Amino acid sequence: MQNASLRCEREALERKLRKVQEQVDCTSSTVLFLSKQVKEKEGKVKEAAFSVDNMKGSNKWLRFYTGFDSDAKFEAFLHFVTQDPDLCSGRIRGNIARGRLDAGPHSTLSHADQLLLVMCRLRLGLLLQDLAYRFRISETTVSRVWLNWTEVIQARLMQVSTLQGSPTV
Template sequence: MDSSGSTVLYLSRQLRERASGARESLFSLENLKADGKQLRFYTGFSSYERFTAFLDFVMGDPALCAARLRGGSSEAVVAAGPQTTLSREDQLFLVLIRLRLGLLLQDLAYRFRVSESTVSRLWLSWTELIHARLMQMPIMYSPKYVDAFHPKRAVLHQGVPLVLLECTDLHFEVPSR
């Protein structure tokens, strides 16, 4: 009984060591956040602080997040096996990698060790959330930009200034045959 108990302890210790080694080799933001060059390559953000500021902005509207992002707690939503989960940071990291590098869903599934359907679901929900949050920001053009594209011709019609725009609408019809 003593020898079997020590064998069980030995095997459980080896299993824990292998599991921790596997976590360290995972492709995740946690493993890349210290390296600014790699973070910039994968996400476009020059530092981890900027990445987290963007994540905080995107997650700033709890009602919108609850509607767009399905899942449980705020930290672990997506299960990719019995013990592996993707944090919100890794979910956004996955989406930004696809936006920046154009990687295939299958490639991202391999890298993050989740199913392809999970990557697809994350992609759709996060892009909808990012789009909804960015649409809430007002866009202010610089005066230099406005002056560069300001129409060159204005006409007064009954005391009201009218601006003439040059617009072209092309319509192509293709025969159904």
């Protein structure tokens, strides 16, 4: 009688196990399907995002938004501004080599994109809200980037020597 009871219990447990395995199979296929959809959407978002990478090769748009005639000039200015790690470490928090602003766990802007944000505001007078929308970040992050980078740019440009008086011919 005990053996019969144990067999019935085993059969019931095997049925439950099969149901759970079916649910796991169904769930894993759903997760796989959804992850594929997310990857497709991320690719489309990156293509539509406002960034330096999406402006590469389009000197017309780079000139419109930043005033720089070419990618090379923009990159040279970026290098000039960020080449002093002592100056940048206190204001542009994070590792320059990593190219990311350490402004929190969700920061996604590279140094090039941060400089693009600042140059767009300087050249076109775009509002913080507009920049937040274009770069898909919060207004607080835009404000932080703006304040940090304007301080760094000012400090770097103050280091450039200027000629006093009139130049001799």
